[in-house]
Amino acid sequence: MKFDNPEDILQLTPLWEGERYPNGRPKVSEGLLRRMRKITLEEAWGPLWNRGYTNQFEGEFKIIHPAKTMVGRAVTAVMVPKRPDLHDTLLSYGHEQEGRKGFFNQWVIDSLEEDDVVVVDMYDKIYQGTYVGGNLSTAISTRTQRGGAVIWGGIRDNQQVVEIENINVYYRGSDPTAIADCTMISMNGPTRIGRAVCLPGDVVLGTPAGVIFIPPHLAELTVVRAEKSQVRDVFGFIRLKEGVYTTAQIDASWNTALWQDFIHWFESASEAAEYRHLEWSEELEEARKLEGSGPSNDVRL
Structure with missing residues (x-):
């Protein structure tokens, strides 16, 4: 297997006919993202629901900036509980074969572009499931400018993260422990967030009511x-x-x-x-x- 594999991303997103990043991830235009920031959750939900996309919304989050709207392009990841042989194999593969640095969550954040949103299935793990804290949230802010994160799991350093004004973070809970005992099995593949499904390049619309993932071919x-x-x-x-x-x-x-x-x-x-x-x-x-x-x-x- 490969992390962030262009062949996989192209296979997963065949309905998108527009611009793509070098790794194949759909790149909905900046102008469309700007227009998306002015619409409501229900306005986005209706066209998707009527076309059979009934598993795109999740509302059970805590929100760092509850009154702010977040819009960006999804960069996805899936984490699972640690199994030593799987963990060691994938961590070594990323370091030795793909030249990645640090732990799994750093690999994802190091790949971010402007207007990206990290979307992570942390399997609702909060204790030792804190995907970001103050440092990585600052890195998200620097790299994405207006993006943020959607984490089906935990964060730490809330008092620091809340001071970062230009991004938003949706998360399940907070804990002072660092991330541990988990393994990333997918980067830029299908990701489940609660009862919603997100693919790489989906437009992420975060509102006070929750988050909806809009397929790129339906964004306009x-x-x-x-x-x-x-x-x-x-x-x-x-x-x-x-x-x-x-x-x-x-x-x-x-x-x-x-x-x-x-x-x-x-x-x-x-x-x-x-x-x-x-x-x-x-x-x-x-x-x-x-x-x-x-x-x-x-x-x-």
Whole structure:
């Protein structure tokens, strides 16, 4: 076996057609990550759930900065309880064959890039399961700039880690002991975090409610659906305050007339300015089909 094996990563992520890191890990664009930071957990959850991705969320965490959103690209690892022969074989292999330094957790953190998030199955081990402390969290901060860690296990040095403002850490518990009696069996492979599954290159969205792992090939669709929901809500709030529509009309499927009103508003309203990269022809066409009407030329898309 190899740690961080490009052939394995390519095999695991065949639906991603965009840029990749040299090791094959999908590299969702920085612009898309920036847009992802503005969406809510529920907005991200909906498009995934509706496409059969029903095991992407886990909420049973403690959070270093509970009010902050974390977004980044997943770098994954799986740890298991120590078995001496397995432990010695894999540690020696990493040191001698792959030139890695230190303990298993350091190998992962030494590989991080900007906007990465460490995602580790520490099998819910807290005592001697502290994957990071003050030093390694500082290294994560330096390497990722805006990333962080999701650890199904423990951390230590909480009073130091909480002072690191530019990253976030999701974890199960804390303990003063150092990491021990565990072995890494996978780096950048499939990783289970509670009841969720994460693959290398997934977009990690951490919110006050928990963490959701978004497959890279669905990241753009997820953001676009979320942004469309947001701007439609803005329009709906405005029209409800004006008394133009009822809540039943806003909450139901929109007819062609309502869509025309929305699109005219969307093209000129200051409240919609940050969303003007969005396109609405699909939604308008669907409304026309539902009404059984022909095409109209009075709306610019």
